[in-house]
Amino acid sequence: MEIQLLGMTVLWLFLYGYLIVASIDFGAGFFAYYGKVTKQDHIINRLISRYLSPVWEVTNVFFVFFFVGIVGFFPDTAYYYGTALLIPGSISLVLLAIRGSFYAFGNYGSKDNNLYLFLYGATGLLIPASLSTALTISEGGFIEKRGENVVFLAKELFTNFYSWSVVILAIVSVLFISASFLTYYAHRADDQKALELLRRFALFWSPPTILASFLVFVSLKQHNVRHFENILDRYWWMFMLSLLCFLIASVLIWMRCRYGTAFIFVMFQFFFAFFGYGASHLPYILDPYITIYSGYTNDTMGITLVAAFILGLLLLIPSLFLLMRLFLFDADYVKGKKL
Template sequence: MPELIAWVLLVAIAAYACAGGTDYGAGFWDLMAGGAERGKRPRRLIDHAMAPVWEVNNVWLIFVLVVMWTGFPTVFQAVFSAMWLPLALAAVGLVLRGAGFALRKPSRRLAQRRVYGAMFAISSLLTPFFLGAVLGGIASGRVAVGTTASADAWANETSVLTGLLAIAATAFLGAVFLCSDAGRFGAHDLADYFRLRALLAFAAVVVLALIALPVTHDDARYVWDGLTEGAGLLLVVLAGVCGVATLLLLLRRSHGWSRYASVASVALVVGAWGFAQRPYLLPTTLTVTQAAGADHTLRWLVIVTVVAIVLVGPALVLLYRLDTMGELEELTDAETMAAGTPGDNL
């Protein structure tokens, strides 16, 4: 039972890395779009593409937290005790990011739009960095039961590189998805614009991964061994193949398939990390079995997970499907004005 819950947790983390990561990547390119006039069209595309799904993507993060504190309360306590500062900064970033995105569009004054846009874009950069830094601290064995909070837990070489890799990976995902959105809306010049940025982001991922190789070897040896043999190595190779396939599909302007390939590459990397840590949740001090909650709690957690899959799963699949097909279009100002306001006909 504990192993099953651990795999559910890993799948939820992979889902958030892909779904939420795409949104963070869009925010990164919003930050890099330039001044108000130069970045007007890319930012308009980002707003239009994110609007239908950005709130839904955070459901995966909530699910991760629920499974973690219910199924593995010891791990939850250890991680949040040792890493409270980066996690708090990530949480602040999530709040400011959502507020900035929601308030930027209805703002009429340019100064207000700039402030809210800066909140959204900078938070989209900092939040994945801090979340990645937390994962790096865990992978390098700096978190154990009883570990007190310290800068070394998350400001070490492995954590910093993992945070930068998280930013680069989200930028890659965001650019790939925006290529497809631009093509769907007929903005073929923006498709070329984001295609170039997807290629640059992938190059950044490769460079950072190469830099991380010797660091991981020395600083996170247990995870390194897991990534260089067995199932972990296989998933890393498959992730690389999917990444290269994404580039080839982008060059051929096959934007629909490039989305699937990019998501697969990121999900496989998360899976490789999970295989590399087996059987530990906190390498090399706390195994999955040792960290698991009470048996009856785990049984109820499995039941709740099944219910959630049955009730929420189809709705999420339908939402993502309709979004990729371009069926979830926002109402224009003209349409909302034409609809009138409640009480107009009284």
């Protein structure tokens, strides 16, 4: 495998890890606020709090690795995306700061402050919506190079059908992934009331996830024909596997059995879709300005970064495993017997 392709694959693994872990976190915040508004917080919010307490601080580790890595491997991305993401990137950073701050205030300060919970829940939807613009911009059509200057076409981004379809997919995917995991978590906690409520959430958000995915495909055909045809010609099987995993997960949740297996299939669903999207988009990182070959750093730096990031991944995964073993899935902790 070429060093450029290997480097992009490692970075994509980090971004996929962030997709799953952050989605659970973001969706959990929204469900906590929804439970408060609908007077069902006594059913699910203690369970959600037990999940969030050990993991909220480590969620962004995957994102930091990806951000540092993409600039290290492909320095040109800083030049182009630095301009394009100035607005959506700044919004995301502000929202992440608000989310972290108000989670801390809400849990270690005013426990029942509705404003803190609202901000935590709202940012859980707004952050993925703002971050998804990076994938939209990568498809091209939103950046122009005029001489030595890079110009971001903000109006085109905010009035583009494909852009909004990606935002919708990001939001509903977050809610589906989170509800699927929390359903399994409620099952492990042997909390039947929370299980039934979260199971309904998972089933409710499953059809919008697939519908939003088809909406993205339709809009992609209009926006970037090359990428769309590459999916149909070479990578259609990955999206079919994604659909199959979705159906298996939904059936298992609907039948009230094997919730852990169902969530594993949800992860496979997004794995195949995410890597199918990434592979079909290659060699472009930013169409048509940056490819994995034109924007690549030198071989020495590339090999060093690949080795460093693989080692980081090998350290991060066992750390998360220990976190889950010692806290999240500890028999007493998950049932609220140990804090």
